[in-house]
Amino acid sequence: MVTIVETMSYYSFLATILAAAAYGLQLWLKRSWLPPAGLALNGIAAVLMAVAVAKRTQQIGRLPLNSVYEYLLVLSLAILLVTIFLSAKFRIYAVVMVLLAITGVLTVISFGKTDLGGPLLPALQSNWRVSHVMTAIIAYSAFALAFGVAIIYLFRIPGKTPEEIPEEKKELATFLEKLMFNSVVFGFIFLTLLIITGAIWAEEAWGSWWTWDPKETWALITWIIYSVYLHLRLRQAWRGKKGCYLAIAGFAAVLFTLLGVSYIFGGLHSYG
């Protein structure tokens, strides 16, 4: 039986695709009515996903931050909110399109992961649960934004190094590079907090703050990639396309931590 949560997330997915199409047409046709239409559809997608999350919360009697299914719903909602902000404030529709595509893919993956949301296992009954998972949502949303910006930077900005960028593209390049850096820094602070809250919680629940569980190991790999980005960016040469490749590699590690590890390796973080 299809639940209202699934129905809402399905309609949210459709609105997400339509919003991406509106922004895509704007990049091509440049019509004044397309950006507001895209923003409206983007808003509808966010509202529908918010309803799905709210209904899920009502059904299970707690914030839906337990299984991968619930996590995908909340992460999709968070990225949709980021797209609304980007679209309204910066009007960088190409980046918004990439983020909407990510949201669409995450929502489609969630369709196949539906679960009934059983009672909370004793190991998950901790005050650290909400803060641990929320920090992950915030960090991953920020890294998704950095990924989107990196993709657009690679497509839009010619020249391998910052010195080779043509004068007319320099302003856009600087803006995109700063946005990517700020997103990575914001995400990195929350990723660090994610690892710290997880370590403190693990010490309470399992008696060991670090066990080299696959999820922990991949969180560390992700942390190292972004840490390398932040160190290398101190050099001017890494402020262009080279930095973009690291932001892309970092988000690939994020997705693998979120989905690959959960479904391939199992381990202590396997809760559905």
Added chain:
Amino acid sequence: MKNNGIYKFLTSIRLAVILLTVIAILCIIDTVFHVELIRSPLMYAAGVLFAVNLTLCTLGRVQWAIRRSKRKLELSAWGSPILHIGLVLVLFGGIVSYVIGRQTYYEIPVGESAQVAGRSGTLELLIRDFSVEYYEDNISPKQYYTEFTLTKRDGESADFTAYVNGPARYDGVTLIQQSYGWSYLVTLSTPYNSRTFDLKAEEWIPLDEGEDAMRLGISFVPHYDETTGRAVTASDRAENPRLLYVLTEADEAVAMEALAKGEEAELVNGIRLTFDDYRYYTGLQAKYDPGVKVIFAGFLLIFAGLVIRYAGAMKKEQESAGEKQ
């Protein structure tokens, strides 16, 4: 020494990036291809070099921040040193844990005790009770509770309850609720003697020797389903507790039965089996590890350092000239 090429390389960001990349690649290969690299000599070597690099870099950053603060007191200049001091503390705490930390896992039946190493010496750990709390469906476990008493050598004692996510702490020891199960007592008696067994899992006991030896297989089923008669429990609760036994000869079953508590069965050659009792056992992890506090202090500094380092940078988007060096 600071002009020495090796020293410069050891303190360089280049080396930090190389080592971090090596560590990340080893982690990837370990998890994806299931090759044991995380605990390999290569990883330890990379870890030791990284610790040296990090410590030297941290000293350099602290010196730089002090020099800068002498000219003008600037909080943001201390972000990176604080962050790196935090990382050094985490590594140091890890070494403290490795050298003096102790972890022991105990499975103790209710009513029995074990010896646990505390800060002041050996403690007696007496398990007073164990219970499982269930959700409304009466099937899904909500929480596991162990009630116990810890007694020091001088007689001072205290009562505790440990549950999942709620460890108990006393005399430097942390006791963590990790597991539970059923423990059962059976007696095997012959006309000449008897022996009592305290068991947890399924057990096979040889009754004689040779190729066609008779063997006794016993297991405890807390919720025995009379209708199916299978040696599978319907739930974890002791709703219909039975001791199941099977007697085999040359690996062929010759007798099997389900005994209630207190019941006795005549097996063969005057050997009798009695199901004496059953009770929960609890699985507790006892941990004495002063390194954890150092590690958590390191976490605090890492987070504080990150916020101080980047809060301004996100606005100004400027990297300090000192760090470039």
